Amino acid sequence: MSRIVITGVTGGSPNRLEINDFVKNEKFFSLYIQALQIMASGTSQSDFQSFFQIGGIHGLPNKPWDGAVGSQPWDPNTQWGGYCTHGSVLFPTWHRPYVMLYEQIMQKHAAEVAAKYTVDTASWVEAAANIRQPYWDWAANAVPPDQVIAMKQVTITGPNGNKITVDNPLYHYKFNPIDSSFPRPYSRWPTTLRQPTSTRPDATDNVTRLKNVLRAAQSDITMSTYSMLTRVHTWTAFSNHTVGDGGSTSNSLEAIHDGIHVDVGGNGQMADPSVAAFDPIFFLHHCNVDRLLSLWSALNPGVWVSKGDSEFGSFTMPPEIPVDETTPLTPFWDSQTSFWASSSTQDTTKLGYTYPEFNGLDMGNASAVKTAIGNIVNRLYGTSVFGSFAAAAPSSFGTTAAFAIPASLPAPEQSPPATAEKATEQHVLSAPSASRDIKEAESGHGPALHTHHIIPPSQGLYDWTARIECKKYEIGTSFSVLIFLGTVPEDPNDWLVDPHFVGAHHAFVNSSAGECANCRNQSDLVIEGFVHLNRAIVKHSGLSSLAPDAVVPYLSKELHFRAQKVNGEVVELQSLEVSVFGTPLTYPPGAIFPVAGTPKRYGGITYGRPGGSRHA
Numbered sequence: 001m002s003r004i005v006i007t008g009v010t011g012g013s014p015n016r017l018e019i020n021d022f023v024k025n026e027k028f029f030s031l032y033i034q035a036l037q038i039m040a041s042g043t044s045q046s047d048f049q050s051f052f053q054i055g056g057i058h059g060l061p062n063k064p065w066d067g068a069v070g071s072q073p074w075d076p077n078t079q080w081g082g083y084c085t086h087g088s089v090l091f092p093t094w095h096r097p098y099v100m101l102y103e104q105i106m107q108k109h110a111a112e113v114a115a116k117y118t119v120d121t122a123s124w125v126e127a128a129a130n131i132r133q134p135y136w137d138w139a140a141n142a143v144p145p146d147q148v149i150a151m152k153q154v155t156i157t158g159p160n161g162n163k164i165t166v167d168n169p170l171y172h173y174k175f176n177p178i179d180s181s182f183p184r185p186y187s188r189w190p191t192t193l194r195q196p197t198s199t200r201p202d203a204t205d206n207v208t209r210l211k212n213v214l215r216a217a218q219s220d221i222t223m224s225t226y227s228m229l230t231r232v233h234t235w236t237a238f239s240n241h242t243v244g245d246g247g248s249t250s251n252s253l254e255a256i257h258d259g260i261h262v263d264v265g266g267n268g269q270m271a272d273p274s275v276a277a278f279d280p281i282f283f284l285h286h287c288n289v290d291r292l293l294s295l296w297s298a299l300n301p302g303v304w305v306s307k308g309d310s311e312f313g314s315f316t317m318p319p320e321i322p323v324d325e326t327t328p329l330t331p332f333w334d335s336q337t338s339f340w341a342s343s344s345t346q347d348t349t350k351l352g353y354t355y356p357e358f359n360g361l362d363m364g365n366a367s368a369v370k371t372a373i374g375n376i377v378n379r380l381y382g383t384s385v386f387g388s389f390a391a392a393a394p395s396s397f398g399t400t401a402a403f404a405i406p407a408s409l410p411a412p413e414q415s416p417p418a419t420a421e422k423a424t425e426q427h428v429l430s431a432p433s434a435s436r437d438i439k440e441a442e443s444g445h446g447p448a449l450h451t452h453h454i455i456p457p458s459q460g461l462y463d464w465t466a467r468i469e470c471k472k473y474e475i476g477t478s479f480s481v482l483i484f485l486g487t488v489p490e491d492p493n494d495w496l497v498d499p500h501f502v503g504a505h506h507a508f509v510n511s512s513a514g515e516c517a518n519c520r521n522q523s524d525l526v527i528e529g530f531v532h533l534n535r536a537i538v539k540h541s542g543l544s545s546l547a548p549d550a551v552v553p554y555l556s557k558e559l560h561f562r563a564q565k566v567n568g569e570v571v572e573l574q575s576l577e578v579s580v581f582g583t584p585l586t587y588p589p590g591a592i593f594p595v596a597g598t599p600k601r602y603g604g605i606t607y608g609r610p611g612g613s614r615h616a
Contacts, residue, residue, distance in 0.1 A: 003333045004048055004066050006340065008100050008352035009107045011129035015356045016291070019284055022134035023147045027127035030156035032134075035109035036169035036280065045176060049105050051280075055173070057098065057331060058084045058277035059510065061181035062315070068331025068339070070316030081512065083315045083331050086273060087472075087525070089239045089308035090323055091254050092293045093342035095286050097332035100351060102283050103133040119161030132353045135287035138260055139225035139381055142218040143211050148281060149194065150207050170280045172205070183511060186269060192279040195266035199567070206266070212497045213263050220503030221259065223532040224251045226381040227463075229296055230374075230593040235306040238296060242311075243528045249465040249581045249599050253296070255529045257289050258508035262478050263496075267567045271478045273510040291355050294348060298358075298373040301366040305342040311525075374592035462546045463583040463596065464533040466559070468505040471575035472527045477565055478509045481576065483531045484560045485540045492570050495562060502536040505529030526575070533559075533580075548582055548602070555580055555605045563611070576611035579603055 023029050036051070045052035048066045057065050062081025085094040107128065114121075114128035136144050147154055148170045158164040172191040185199035195210040196203040227250040232238045237246035241255040265271025270279045277283075297303070305325035313319035316330040328339035348354055349363070357376050361369050468481045486500040495501060507527060533555070534546065540558070543550045559580065563573045584597035606612030 003336050004101075005333050005335060006097050006101050006104060008350075009104055009132065010352065011107075013349040013352055013354045014130045014132055015359070016132040016287060016353050017134050017356070018141075019134045019136045019148060020141060020145055023145050026157055027124060028131050028134075029147075029154075030158075031110040031113055031124070031128055031131055032106065033154060033156050033166060033169060034113045035106045037166070038109040038112075039105060040169045040173055040280075041176070045179075051173060052175070052179075052278070054102055054105070055277040055282070056082075056179075058082050058282075059272075059274035060512065061179045064315070065331040066333065068316060068333070070318075070330070081315060082274065084273065085310070085314060085317075085323075085329075086254070086508070087240050087242055087311040087527075088323060089236060089305055090310075090327060090329065090342065091240045092238075092289070093305055093325075093345050094329050096290055096293070096345045096351075097329055097334075097340045099133060099283060099286050099290055101332060103353070106133060107131055113159070116159045117161070118159060133283060133287050135291050135355075136281070136284040137288055137291070137380075138214075138285070139222050139288075139292075142214040142221055144281070144284070148284065149205075149210060173278050173280055175278075182275065185267070186272075186275050192270075192275075193268040194264055194270060194279070194281070196268045199267065205268075209266070209497075210264065213266075216497045216501055217259070217263050217503070219535055220531060221256065222381050223535065224256050224259075224503075224530070225292070226377065227251070227530075227532060228253060228256060229292070229299060229377050229381070231596055232296075233300055233303070235303055236308065238300075239305075240308075241527045241529065243469065243526050245528065245530070247599065248596065249463070249467065249530055249583055251530050253289065253292060255505070255527075257285070259504065259506040259529075260285055261508050262480060262506035262566060265478075265566065271508070271566045273508060274512045291357075294355055295357065295373055295377060297346070298366075298369050299377070301370060304346060371592065378592070461585045461594075462534075462548065462551070463585055463594075464537060464546065464551055464555070465581050465583065465599075466502075466531045466533060466561070467528060467579050467581055468531065468561075469526055469528045469575075469577045470505075470507070470563075470573050472507050472509060472525050474573055474575050475565065475571055476509070477511055477567075478507055479563060479565045479571065479573075480504045480506045481529075481573070481578070482562050482564060483533070483578075484562070485533070485536045485555075485558050486560075488560050488562060492562075492564055492568055495564060500540065502533060503531035505531060548600075551582065552602055552605060555602075559605060561606075561611060573611060577614055578606050578611055579613035579615075580605040 017025070017028070039051040043050040047053060053065060056063070059082035065083070068083070085091050110131050111128040114124040117124040136148070147168070151168050152171050153165050154168045155163050155165050172193065174191045178187060178190065188199070188201040189203060193203060193205050195206040195213065197206050227248070228238070231248040231250045232246060232252070234246045237244060237248065238253055241252050241258060245252065261276055262271045264281060265276070265279070269275040270282065307322060307324045310317045310319060310321045310323050313321070325342040328341060330339050332340045334340045334344065345351065357373060361372055363369060466483050470481065482495055482504045483502045484498070484500045485502055488500065489495060489498050537543065537546065537551060537554070541554050543554060561578045563571045563576060565571055580602045581599040582602055583599040585594040586597070587594050603613035603615045607616040
């Protein structure tokens with residue numbers, strides 16, 4: 001039997017584009033929509049190259065994909081049904097060939113579509129050769145364009161050169177049929193849904209709430225991303241959401257990723273690992289996860305997959321076996337007889353793509369690449385921390401807070417990208433987030449600010465963070481622990497969109513975990529997450545200093561937390577512990593990023609409350 005070998009796309013290594021830029025490229029968007037239509041509705045769900053089969057790799061229907069089985073027979077009493085490696089050091093690298101598979105099949109169909117164009121045929125064929133899976137940079141733009149989340153139909157250019165209106169395969173996936181393995185409520189819904197209005201069969205997407213939830217989460221997402229990229233330096237702390245952040249009081253890549261799933265899904269498919277990959281936004285999301293892996297790797301040269309264990313296991317891996325960079329990333333075939341391994345996935349140019357941030361860089365000079373990417377990270381996301389310092393600076397730090405980002409951190413020269421339409425590829429220099437109105441961003445109705453002229457003084461600053469620890473499987477479904485500064489609304493439906501909401505730690509929980517005996521046995525697994533407080537302290541407190549003697553009394557009075565299932569139900573987590581850390585920061589000459597000192601736990605802020613710190 002011939003296997004589907006994942007080779008990556010053909011045609012060199014052009015940029016994957018941010019989705020806001022991608023939708024403006026007429027040829028790319030038109031080919032992409034038609035290619036996804038073929039994958040979703042023009043291919044039988046039983047075909048291994050169909051959208052359904054590719055989505056099913058992640059979880060349900062718990063069946064082998066393209067003959068990929070483990071060395072030991074799958075045991076439903078001890079192993080996960082899907083192939084995904086959540087909670088493992090393999091989490092970032094397992095998803096890399098997964099997105100490559102999706103991209104490879106999409107490009108194949110795009111080429112088939114391009115060959116049918118009767119007008120300007122050569123340029124359409126060239127566009128198909130250069131098309132890559134777009135990414136959604138939620139750290140800069142938490143609300144995707146309407147072409148992804150609001151428009152049931154979109155207008156594209158058809159094969160005869162005329163504009164046509166077609167059903168939008170990005171809006172949802174229509175099951176044909178609904179798989180018998182799906183539990184409620186998914187077994188009742190003919191399509192994927194985001195922030196659904198109910199669990200009834202006639203539920204619909206709540207697009208307005210989806211946008212509001214994502215807008216409210218923007219600052220938290222941006223600050224978490226910046227902190228992860230700049231302060232996490234070990235693979236274990238970077239890669240997965242289990243306890244152990246390396247002392248940085250920063251979220252892992254997986255923890256940030258979990259939050260996007262829950263915010264997008266609500267009680268819909270994206271918030272449940274067993275069915276999340278059936279939502280077309282999944283691959284936009286995971287393409288950005290892959291991009292952040294590339295950025296973090298550039299900032300931490302020489303650091304790659306460390307040894308760990310398989311946690312709960314998967315369809316092909318027994319639980320708690322050793323894993324490392326040589327572990328087969330099943331079910332992703334790299335030949336007719338073997339699978340991809342993490343050790344082969346480091347250089348994306350060999351995999352058929354790159355990201356705009358790397359344009360024009362000499363990838364053989366790790367030090368120069370680190371400096372250039374550091375500068376870009378500061379420009380894209382740095383104001384999430386710098387803005388807090390700038391806001392607090394006038395009264396507390398005087399003129400010492402006004403510094404320019406050092407001239408020693410130049411932006412990399414953008415080389416001409418090899419795509420059909422070059423103008424859309426300058427994401428780093430012309431991302432929509434960089435041109436948004438400042439007042440819109442400050443009001444909470446836009447992405448985080450991207451000013452790059454204020455950095456903190458060299459002494460006297462603190463990063464305040466709420467650390468959240470809890471058992472992942474305590475309530476058997478995805479849930480969130482929300483942090484507030486000030487009054488908590490009486491109506492839980494308002495929590496995620498209230499002005500006093502600061503951020504949340506989201507548990508991305510497989511609703512089918514109860515079917516796995518090992519998962520039930522692992523019910524004591526503790527996960528951790530962090531919510532950064534500085535920006536909210538400056539916004540709500542009126543304090544003139546971020547020093548402990550000012551912040552601790554304020555947080556002791558005004559910091560509150562609640563737990564909530566994805567369906568909106570309020571819960572009390574017996575395992576919950578919320579504690580606050582203050583980390584001194586300095587910005588010594590020549591440093592790319594703020595340098596963190598030793599975090600100090602201020603247990604007294606939440607001690608004595610249900611779910612608070614267990615130590616004063």
